Amino acid sequence: MEPILSVRDLVVEYRTAAGPVRAVRGVSFDLYPHESLALIGESGCGKTTLGLALLRLLPKLGSVSSGEVRYRRRDGEVVDLLKLSREELRRFRWSEAAMVFQGSMNSLNPLLRVRDQMRDTVRAHRRMPADELGRLVEDVLRKVQLDPERVLPAYPHELSGGMKQRVLIAMSLLLDPQILVLDEPTTALDIRTQRAIVDVLHELRAQLGFAMIFVSHDLPLAAELADRVATMYAGRIIELGGVRDLFYQPRHPYTVGLLGAVPSVVGDLSELASIPGGPPSLLALPSGCPFQPRCGYAEADCEAAEPDLAAVGAGHTAACHHRDRVTYTRKPATAGPASDEKVASGG
Amino acid sequence: MRSKSGFAGFIVFVLLVLIAVIGPLFTPQLVTDVTAVYLPPSGAHWLGTDSEGRDILVQMINGGRPVILVGVLAGAISTLIAIVFGSLGAYLGGWVDSVIVSVTDIVLTVPQIILLAVLASLYTLDSPWLLAVILGAFAWPYLLRSVRAQVFSLKEREYVEAAQLLDLGTPHILFREILPNMASFIMMNFVVTMTNAIYALVGLYFLGLAPIVDDNWGAMLNKAWTRGAIFFSDSLFYVLAPIIAISILQLSLVTMTRSFEEILNPRLRQS
Amino acid sequence: MVASDTEPVIRPALLRRITARIYHIYVVRRVLKSILTVYLVATGTFFLVRLLPGNPVQVYINTQMSQYGISYQDAASQAAGLFSFNPNRPLPEQYWEYLTGMLHGDLGQSLLSPSTSVLQIVFEYLPWTVFSVGLGVLISCGLGSLLGMLMAYRRGGWIDHTLSLISSLLHSIPNYLLAMLIVVFFGVQLDVLPIAQMRGAYSPGVTPEFSLDFISDAMYHASLPITVYVLTTIGGWMLVMKASTVDTLSEDFITVARARGLRDSRIASAYVGRNAVLPVFPQLAITLGFVVGGSILVEQVFQYQGIGFLLLQSVQRRDYPVLQGILLVVTIAVVAANLVSDLLYSRLDPRVRGAGGESS
Numbered sequence: 001m002e003p004i005l006s007v008r009d010l011v012v013e014y015r016t017a018a019g020p021v022r023a024v025r026g027v028s029f030d031l032y033p034h035e036s037l038a039l040i041g042e043s044g045c046g047k048t049t050l051g052l053a054l055l056r057l058l059p060k061l062g063s064v065s066s067g068e069v070r071y072r073r074r075d076g077e078v079v080d081l082l083k084l085s086r087e088e089l090r091r092f093r094w095s096e097a098a099m100v101f102q103g104s105m106n107s108l109n110p111l112l113r114v115r116d117q118m119r120d121t122v123r124a125h126r127r128m129p130a131d132e133l134g135r136l137v138e139d140v141l142r143k144v145q146l147d148p149e150r151v152l153p154a155y156p157h158e159l160s161g162g163m164k165q166r167v168l169i170a171m172s173l174l175l176d177p178q179i180l181v182l183d184e185p186t187t188a189l190d191i192r193t194q195r196a197i198v199d200v201l202h203e204l205r206a207q208l209g210f211a212m213i214f215v216s217h218d219l220p221l222a223a224e225l226a227d228r229v230a231t232m233y234a235g236r237i238i239e240l241g242g243v244r245d246l247f248y249q250p251r252h253p254y255t256v257g258l259l260g261a262v263p264s265v266v267g268d269l270s271e272l273a274s275i276p277g278g279p280p281s282l283l284a285l286p287s288g289c290p291f292q293p294r295c296g297y298a299e300a301d302c303e304a305a306e307p308d309l310a311a312v313g314a315g316h317t318a319a320c321h322h323r324d325r326v327t328y329t330r331k332p333a334t335a336g337p338a339s340d341e342k343v344a345s346g347g
Numbered sequence: 348m349r350s351k352s353g354f355a356g357f358i359v360f361v362l363l364v365l366i367a368v369i370g371p372l373f374t375p376q377l378v379t380d381v382t383a384v385y386l387p388p389s390g391a392h393w394l395g396t397d398s399e400g401r402d403i404l405v406q407m408i409n410g411g412r413p414v415i416l417v418g419v420l421a422g423a424i425s426t427l428i429a430i431v432f433g434s435l436g437a438y439l440g441g442w443v444d445s446v447i448v449s450v451t452d453i454v455l456t457v458p459q460i461i462l463l464a465v466l467a468s469l470y471t472l473d474s475p476w477l478l479a480v481i482l483g484a485f486a487w488p489y490l491l492r493s494v495r496a497q498v499f500s501l502k503e504r505e506y507v508e509a510a511q512l513l514d515l516g517t518p519h520i521l522f523r524e525i526l527p528n529m530a531s532f533i534m535m536n537f538v539v540t541m542t543n544a545i546y547a548l549v550g551l552y553f554l555g556l557a558p559i560v561d562d563n564w565g566a567m568l569n570k571a572w573t574r575g576a577i578f579f580s581d582s583l584f585y586v587l588a589p590i591i592a593i594s595i596l597q598l599s600l601v602t603m604t605r606s607f608e609e610i611l612n613p614r615l616r617q618s
Numbered sequence: 619m620v621a622s623d624t625e626p627v628i629r630p631a632l633l634r635r636i637t638a639r640i641y642h643i644y645v646v647r648r649v650l651k652s653i654l655t656v657y658l659v660a661t662g663t664f665f666l667v668r669l670l671p672g673n674p675v676q677v678y679i680n681t682q683m684s685q686y687g688i689s690y691q692d693a694a695s696q697a698a699g700l701f702s703f704n705p706n707r708p709l710p711e712q713y714w715e716y717l718t719g720m721l722h723g724d725l726g727q728s729l730l731s732p733s734t735s736v737l738q739i740v741f742e743y744l745p746w747t748v749f750s751v752g753l754g755v756l757i758s759c760g761l762g763s764l765l766g767m768l769m770a771y772r773r774g775g776w777i778d779h780t781l782s783l784i785s786s787l788l789h790s791i792p793n794y795l796l797a798m799l800i801v802v803f804f805g806v807q808l809d810v811l812p813i814a815q816m817r818g819a820y821s822p823g824v825t826p827e828f829s830l831d832f833i834s835d836a837m838y839h840a841s842l843p844i845t846v847y848v849l850t851t852i853g854g855w856m857l858v859m860k861a862s863t864v865d866t867l868s869e870d871f872i873t874v875a876r877a878r879g880l881r882d883s884r885i886a887s888a889y890v891g892r893n894a895v896l897p898v899f900p901q902l903a904i905t906l907g908f909v910v911g912g913s914i915l916v917e918q919v920f921q922y923q924g925i926g927f928l929l930l931q932s933v934q935r936r937d938y939p940v941l942q943g944i945l946l947v948v949t950i951a952v953v954a955a956n957l958v959s960d961l962l963y964s965r966l967d968p969r970v971r972g973a974g975g976e977s978s
Contacts, residue, residue: 055877101877106871109889110968111966120878124880155968459911460915461911464933554918556933587799587802590791593791598790601786
């Protein structure tokens with residue numbers, strides 16, 4: 001199967017007062033039709049920058065300094081997104097690939113009603129008679145479990161956070177894009193709304209079959225929604241593989257650390273294993289592997305050279321010199337006798 | 348002061364004020380010479396002479412002080428009113444605050460100069476104190492609003508700690524917190540108010556609403572206008588000099604406050 | 619409270635709720651505030667003209683008595699006609715008379731031409747100021763906002779720097795001084811503008827009517843005052859709009875709008891423009907008040923017979939009823955302008971319309 005999106009050696013720089021900073025340092029991956037890819041990492045690892053760069057939505061101070069982003073259109077033609085002209089890019093955006101942003105609080109124009117913003121979106125790309133447009137908009141809102149009558153005449157500030165997020169998801173589907181990029185789709189929402197959004201996304205993928213890239217720091221979300229997962233650290237992908245492979249047999253120490261840091265909901269709250277130290281400053285990266293100062297497997301060769309992604313299994317790669325040594329044992333999620341005791345004593 | 352133009356503005360401003368305040372100590376006596384009326388600039392008279400043969404440059408140097416002094420007074424009065432009532436309103440809240448806000452809105456609405464004109468018709472505005480009070484009496488709304496907003500936000504912060512503080516301590520702390528925080532903002536507003544007062548004052552003199560007792564810039568403009576000096580090409584500097592002086596004062600002020608604004612609002616800065 | 623009294627007990631509570639709900643409507647609150655302002659200014663004027671020592675009414679009465687030897691009663695009755703309230707009556711009655719007179723449009727008569735009503739005189743001069751100031755502020759605001767937006771889009775470029783410089787320079791010159799400069803330079807020194815001809819609101823001998831000739835003549839005469847108003851206020855708009863546009867451009871929904879593939883023109887108008895222009899409205903009302911105030915000076919320089927011109931004239935002649943009337947009318951005009959701009963703002967920004975739309 002041919003990938004729908006191929007990213008090769010993408011490098012993104014930001015101009016800062018302290019000089020140029022590389023937020024993305026050579027990322028390569030493929031996205032296949034209908035599949036869902038999760039980009040997981042801590043704040044500052046470059047995942048959001050990567051997401052923005054794919055649609056060339058970087059802020060003024062950011063720019064892609066090198067690399068390729070090859071996109072396969074529905075007619076089979078392959079284009080490099082980075083080379084599109086302004087007008088071509090404008091037409092590409094939303095109709096081929098759409099993005100749902102982080103923090104839905106301020107993603108909608110506060111002065112326009114939802115119906116007008118939906119209309120704007122469609123009209124920018126297609127000519128459509130008013131009634132057909134109306135039906136399309138209502139259709140797409142129902143798909144995200146929203147009542148069009150309630151939502152369309154409203155202004156953004158009249159909607160709740162969850163409703164706004166769903167409006168944004170609906171808006172992204174208006175033109176039936178092949179790829180949907182979501183940046184932290186569930187952050188800043190309460191638990192129940194998160195659940196609702198995740199369910200909606202499941203439904204939509206089943207119904208419409210778009211490919212999805214979502215950026216998050218939320219591992220359990222990835223376990224639910226992703227087919228493949230990539231973990232990012234200091235601007236690079238350090239592990240990439242199928243969701244089961246990554247969660248059951250991670251081969252990069254950082255991924256292991258991330259998994260270990262998720263507390264279990266069931267059973268004892270055993271010691272939380274957090275990764276010691278903090279993510280490095282992109283202005284002063286450690287020599288060799290950027291994770292090496294915090295890594296339990298680190299040795300001399302780790303400081304000498306930065307490892308590349310190398311195969312550790314079928315469709316599973318990890319960027320670690322010692323990937324064959326990395327192991328991970330999941331703690332069994334059962335309630336032990338100690339917790340029974342707590343419950344019995346009336347805690 | 349990072350901006351170059353802002354710093355230049357500051358220097359010019361200080362220089363102007365210095366010349367106006369200290370200059371008069373060094374100027375020679377003005378001599379009325381009817382034969383030397385409306386002379387163009389020459390070696391003897393750098394800016395020429397006026398309708399009575401008196402040297403314009405001397406008048407310019409002398410003429411700044413009365414105007415600037417009243418301006419400073421007016422600025423001080425209005426700044427004081429703004430700080431006191433702004434913090435009082437925010438701190439006390441309730442109906443006191445509502446009254447203060449309403450009064451502020453009303454004073455903001457009615458055009459200042461018109462009120463001044465009406466007052467001038469009722470009372471003779473000869474004493475500089477009276478002028479300063481009247482000018483300062485209408486200039487405080489802007490600063491009051493800002494002070495009030497600041498105190499409000501500080502009040503929110505202090506609220507949590509207030510429970511642990513003695514009642515006596517809180518206003519004291521408020522004043523020790525507000526002033527350092529807002530010092531630069533208050534300074535800027537003072538200077539702006541002062542310059543606006545000068546502009547209004549010169550306007551009053553120009554219109555003849557305030558009696559002319561000495562040769563200040565406003566008086567020069569008034570005489571130039573009433574004696575038709577504007578319409579003669581020879582007497583150009585008589586009109587031009589005070590205009591340029593006031594404009595330079597405002598220009599230096601504007602550049603100063605622009606760079607202040609850029610410092611306070613980082614998004615306006617160029618990267 | 620007997621059982622049969624339960625009905626009246628419910629009604630006051632209901633009435634209170636209805637009043638509260640009406641009060642919550644922003645428009646109602648805003649209009650009430652405007653009426654209150656006008657009322658307070660009117661009362662303040664009354665206080666100034668009647669109650670302070672050495673007040674004009676007293677002076678008038680005394681002068682009449684000493685010059686013409688008439689009795690206090692007669693002098694007072696004369697004053698009553700001129701000032702629109704009777705000094706003979708007790709103070710609260712005077713106040714009431716004054717207020718009701720105001721509502722009926724009776725603002726007294728001119729001291730200098732006792733048969734002409736103040737209202738008549740004021741309305742002879744007012745339209746000219748409304749015309750010149752209104753046009754000036756609108757042009758200045760419109761042009762200034764567009765330029766400000768341009769400066770924000772092309773931040774750091776030569777347009778930004780040049781326009782900033784120009785606006786700083788213009789901002790520094792008080793309006794009447796600029797007016798004088800224009801007269802001096804263009805009128806006298808360079809002899810480009812026929813200053814003498816441009817005096818006044820319209821050429822002598824031309825009758826006011828709604829003809830093209832008259833309108834173009836009026837425009838010709840108003841052009842200089844309007845130019846001064848525009849030049850001296852445009853800097854402010856440019857600055858406000860630039861800062862506001864810069865802020866708006868950094869908002870998330872603009873990035874999202876670009877991601878949605880919207881055309882730049884649509885983004886600039888409905889997304890950036892509409893949001894960025896909001897702070898302009900409160901500024902509009904303040905600027906209007908400021909320019910109206912400045913008209914007293916500018917109209918003097920250009921001898922333009924508007925309300926500012928009348929005001930100065932009345933001050934010089936100590937024509938107090940007219941002064942009182944001018945103050946009132948100008949206040950009403952400015953308050954009305956404020957009201958309109960605030961209501962427009964609430965129309966444009968739906969977030970304000972909820973309960974508690976404080977403008978500060």
